[in-house]
Amino acid sequence: MISFNYEVDFKLENEDSLQNWITSIIEYHECEEGEINYIFCDDAYLHKLNVEFLQHDTFTDIISFDNSLGKLINGDIFISVDRVVDNAKDYTVSFDQELQRVMIHGILHYCGFKDKTEEDQTEMTKQENNALSLLSN
Incomplete structure (x- = not known):
């Protein structure tokens, strides 16, 4: 189950279509949807998490906490709406x-894609672009 949570004055207009899209990407990568929580927040909220849990004193657009078990995808994806705007x-x-790219980026991590090396980043971008091409706006 995919849920959307809001810590800022922001709300997705098309939650149902985004849920269906995310589910289809999970299935495309031969994974199973578990409990996935998106939390939309601001820079200050995400910065605090970045410092507290990752020891990174920087702003970021997304932090994902992966609780997946094998191919069963579970986790919390925090997205800074401020960073997405910028x-x-x-x-x-x-x-x-940009929001859709960031949203699917977290899911792709859960499906096993990495982005630490240049080669991994290239593959991640390819997977993001493929996923975005499947989204009907």
Whole structure:
């Protein structure tokens, strides 16, 4: 089950279609959907988590806590709406496009994709682009 939670004055307009899309990407990668929580927050909220749990004193757009068991996908995905707004401007894409990329990025990590090396980053971007192409807006 995918749930969306809001710690800021923001709400997805198309929760049902996004849930269906995320589920389809999980299934495409031969994984099973468990309990997945998206938590939309601001920079301060996510920065605090980044310092407390990862010892990184930086802003970030997403932090995911993976509780998956094998192919059963479970976890909490925290997304800073502030970072998504800024990154959308930096990458000259719409807010929705950047938000969807960040949302699926966390799921792809749960499905086993990494992004630490340049090669891994290239593959992650390819998988993100593939997933985004399957989303009907």
